[in-house]
Amino acid sequence: MSYDVRLLRTDFPLLRRVVNGYPITYLDSGATSLTPRTVLEAMDVYYSRHHANVHRGVYQTAAEATAAYEDARAAVARFIGAAHADEVVFTKNATESFNLLARAWGAANLRPGDVVVVTEMEHHANLVPWFQLRDSHGIELRFLRVGDDYRLDLSNLDELLDGATLLSVTAMSNVLGTINPVVHLAERAHAAGALLAVDGAQSVAHLPTDVQSLGADFLAFSAHKMLGPTGIGVLWAKQEHWDRTPPFLGGGGMIADVTLDGFTPADGPARYEAGTPPIAEAVGLGAAVRYLESITMESVAAHELDLTTYALERLTSSFDGRVRIVGPRETTERGGVISLDVEGVHPHDVSQVLDQYGVCVRPGHHCAKPLMRRFDLAATARVSFGPYSTRPEVDTLVDALGQALEMFS
């Protein structure tokens, strides 16, 4: 089946919006993706027919709700190639996944002086929890730097990994679009006796993901960036790592028993899912996974590669060098996230002018301040694609950028 983006767009109700008199041109999927009708319907069916709390009731709808929730876990496990559904733990978002990793796994397995290696291009979600662990547990943090080619500088990788316990790295930069060599990093990390955690927030919705062939030990991501709803994320870990991870938040749902002397934690993913989980959101995530599977991640990746190639070419050829791409220019190992530095126009103003034409792009530091400092930038205007993005949308973007340049020249 060929990839028919025009047909696919009819699945996304928001694409019918008119903004400031123009059909919306949504180019902010890196921040959050649009939601297909099947996801909305799945959540609607859940609330209309099966809504009940999970894991507690014996009555019919409670059993259905539990089945739907666990079915979503199985769908996610299949989508990322996990060995078992129980390796998939639901969180609030990728950020909470990293907090779970640092505060539960990290606090229990890392001792003062133990080394965690992260990179200069990480989102704050994969930085701040490690700083917090440094402050509370005295771990040491080391940083892989980013080269002038907007890619990780791997020249001192083995040196940094020497004696390290964990390497935690993003699969795709949410600012530069750089796709990192995760397989290679996993090999080097494992050779040094370290584990590999992958931030999949930007990659899982845009590239096929198989945790086995990646060689990852942990993978964190958010549903809302992969056509799912807000309010739910995932931390996947190999079972052997979960086996060494104590509970994170405490409360109902995560216990096997509670007496006045204390508690015994539950086994399996429930151990990390305290309280009533985001049930409808899990159902929505399951539907998002099925949607992505139906259009296939291979096709999504190919479509976005084509679009990124087109966009890079148009952006670099249209403005006499007045629009600079902050990120790799070549399209290999590069995803559909394009940061722009527009001569004489602050990113905030770029976004403001573009909004006038219904074009949605994001200004700011994109929660990656160390990376922005590395390139001496306060902010960029970021364009990012989804499976529904099109070449005509890129053309609209280029026209609107021309307007912004004209206004500020």
Place this chain on the structure above:
Amino acid sequence: MTQMPPLNDLYREIVMDHYRTPRNRGELPTPPARRADGHNPLCGDEISVFVLVEGDLITDVKLTGHGCSISQASSSMMSAAIKGRRVEEARELVARFKDLMTAESSEPSEDALRELGEIAALSGVSKFPVRIKCATLAWNTLTQALDDAETSEPQQG
């Protein structure tokens, strides 16, 4: 459906002029001048305001930093407006400006407009709620510098 007001409400001629040709750029020696730093974490706007207060007069103002057109224009206009004014007048102007930013529906009074002078050109910002922080950054930073100047010991020459 809400329609955004036209962009030229935001980017008025005087605003763009201050953005392109900012007034009072630079630093003042501290002491005797006072310095305050402000930043807008949302979009990375950063500003440093230097004020020289002699008696109750603001005798000099300088600004450094970077940011979007609105934050840059607003700071430039502010510096031009407060230079040579009494501290108390500057504080009143800050209050007037904040009123202007939060006025939303009610049009500013004739009095207010007269007092604000060309700064009134920023009134369009109030219709773009996410940009209000950009416009008020310099003014909040000025308040900080003035507070600092008032509470601190008189400087030794």
